Amino acid sequence: MANYASLGTPEQLRDPNFTPGLHKAIPLGIQHVLAMFVSNVTPAIIIAGAAGFGFGSNSPDFPELLYLIQMSMLFAGVATLIQTIGVGPVGAKLPIVQGTSFAFIPIMIPLVAGKGVDGLAAMFGGIIIGGIFHACIGTFIGKIRFALPPLVTGLVVTMIGLALVKVGIEYAAGGVPAKASNNPEYGSFLNWSAALVVIFVTLGLKFYAKGMLAVSAVLVGIIVGYVYALLVGILSFDAVSGSWSNAAAFALPQPFKYGFEFSIAAIIGFCLMAFVSAVETVGDVSGITKGGAGREATDDEIQGATYADGIGTAFAGIFGGLPNTSFSQNVGLIAMTGVMSRHVVTIGAIFLIICGLVPKVGGVIRTVPIEVLGGGVIVMFGMVVAAGVSMLSDVNWNRRNMVIFATALSVGLGLQLEVLNMAPGAPNALQYLPDSLRVLAASGILPAALIAIVLNLILPEDIDGEPMEVSGGMAGHRND
Template sequence: MSHGSIGTPQQLRDPNYTPALSRAIPLGIQHVLAMFVSNVTPAIIVAGAAGFGFGSNSPDFPELLYMIQMSMLFAGVATLLQTVTIGSVGAALPIVQGTSFAFLPIMIPLVAGRGVDALAALYGGVIIGGIFHAALGLVIGKIRFALPPLVTGLVVTMIGLMLVKVGIQYAAGGVPAKMSGAAEYGSLLNWSAALVVIVVTLGLKFFTRGMLSISAVLLGLVVGYGYALMMGMVSVEAIGSSWSRAAVFALPMPFKYGFEFSLAAVLGFCLMAFVSAVETVGDVSGITRGGAGREATDAEITGATYADGFGTALAGVFGGLPNTSFSQNVGLIAMTGVMSRHVVTIGAIFLIICGLVPKVGAIIRTIPIEVLGGGVIVMFGMVVAAGISMLSDVDWNRRNMVIFAISLSIGLGLQLEPDAVKHLPDSLRILMTSGLLPAALLAIVLNLVLPQELPDEATDEVSGGHAGQGEGSLPGE
């Protein structure tokens, strides 16, 4: 993309600069395309975990549409908080907000198999956690020391590792099909739809440029949807039924699912708010460095954290899920070189319009679960890769290896074997079996209390007798 046709280099680095609408509108929509699938996927996963039916004739169909609708609407609203700002809320930077994957390991156990009845406690946690998240804006600069790359990289990697199972289940036919013992679960037909999405996504990502590459996952889903339609996995009648049952325009309803205080939900969302806040700090810094060639100011970091938290709390009131800044859009700014916050404002308006039109959600809902599984496998795999990339900044001495090993073993182990803590009280059991929280807490505490240097004999057994190798090296290197 030629910068000269959009503005001067100085203008492009200015968040307050507005390109001509003929350029600004496509750039704004490009931001939406880059995050659209990732933004609505958590709502679909939470609905599936709660046991909502996935067919257009299901009694839960309106609830599915509503959750998708709120994901789009409040991603747009939260993005406006960042770009337009209200007082000290917002960074006045081109930050795109969207539904966060990070909270899924907390949300899935809270709603598992409990249907709509579980949503009151879920949204109670979203609202209180959002307010707590906003309050972190007052101290975010002072707590960053407790969350170095060792901790944040571990957490992001754990998020991806825990969610890849969801992608595989979706690609095979979905959890309901597995639970009912359906013969088609894991069939070649189901997997073929997922593989079409994966192959098309990879082809577009690595062999095209510009909008085609940026929208690879979205276009992969479109091609997969067409394949599923040809193979009879979704009927034209089902699409027509979904379209006709969805309203043309609908406003959000406050406290549609009620409000309930659940200790497990509140603790889970508040603890994850720390990680989300630090992720936002990283995204803000990435935007200012990549787009403007400077470090982020304290006011920008604080304002972004406020917007993160208040955007999440507001979404929770109306049935939306936690919001956070989207890292893929940070990379998009670095690629286009356009720092204008008004470009992202256009994208936010587009998201809000989509969120107010349930027919958009109705079309999304007709995507077969196997097709969505192909996209989810790619996205969650990228989450793992992002975590490993963050861990590459860690000094892999013996101390850090021990912290990582213990935190990963206990966190992932409890998530894989939840019956190991079945005698704990319900709230504590939900938090422990999320896997993510015990791993994060262990990593934070151990990083703060363990001395920077451990004696050799303290780690010989843990490191498998390779203590004599160079720091950070693996056996055989």
């Protein structure tokens, strides 16, 4: 592992306002970008695929896909600057890296599924209003944490991961099954081999490499998979050169490029998921101050971070960017390096903004074969599930909590499997609900979260230490 002690004294390294020399600060800032880069642009590619955008450089949707990728980079950088520099009470003034959130993907997919550009207006309307609501949460975030214990937050994070793992398998096999009829190689060994190369390289670097290679394992894995795809013919050099030449060298974001539409389902969905994102940010801020400075986060830092989360999301939505949140992988990076400087992360934010203003960067990213991306997201989405399970490990598994978890998981996961896997036009369990409620319920995450929150608030505490008998001879016990 790299030696970071030479950057400054222990007191300096724990100070958010300390700036190492630029010859050291710039590589550290770029390291933060490498750690989050793939995770940041992946949601844009997933949403574009769900909307039905073509991925070829000759596709009429190519500029739209390129624009979504461009905005993901640009507004991750802008939102990060809001966190690190701060504007009055907005921003924690800590080394918090912002990026496009996976948590909102299960909400966004039903809004845009198969609708092309026409489905984006309602989605971005929800993002803007949801972002404003998210910022408002900052005024009372400390007062609602009691309603979101690890039982609830762990369940929601696990559900988000479970909703996404299917996407990784589909991408690794060669795309989306609905389009498999146009892709005779869907599920072939060739496609899977590209995904497996990414997975093996990522795991190898994560566990056997040190320093920057370990931190950017997913990115390096995708680069190796990209080269492999070129060598075996999954991707052609003509496609790469075409994407590069068809992308502009510089472009500014366009406000309300896809319009603005009030959709009750979108607004409710984004506002409810804002609670989850806010709690995640509270955890990340606490992790940064503990790992980097050995102290608890202050109320002003938590409040400022939540304000910045929401304002960054609303601002991104105006220009066609997806919801932003703090990135946990960068929290771990701060704990590893021990460098608490917010100015280091500011350098990384500037790098992201520059990339977002150069569509040619997005053009190259767009050429990453879906099979290669699948290998990366299998690892990333699996880690989301693992993070949820880790949070659930803090739960006292008595009879009460087991019933809450079982009920919420059964309803939420059941709706995901039953509704989202139905063929178009086929009857489903939610077909008699109004359109807005059906979109919200189909994700499974929101019903599960609401059930868990309500039951956790109204059910009495289980003071009986007796185990709860369940089928198969298993029993749940208190961890007293």
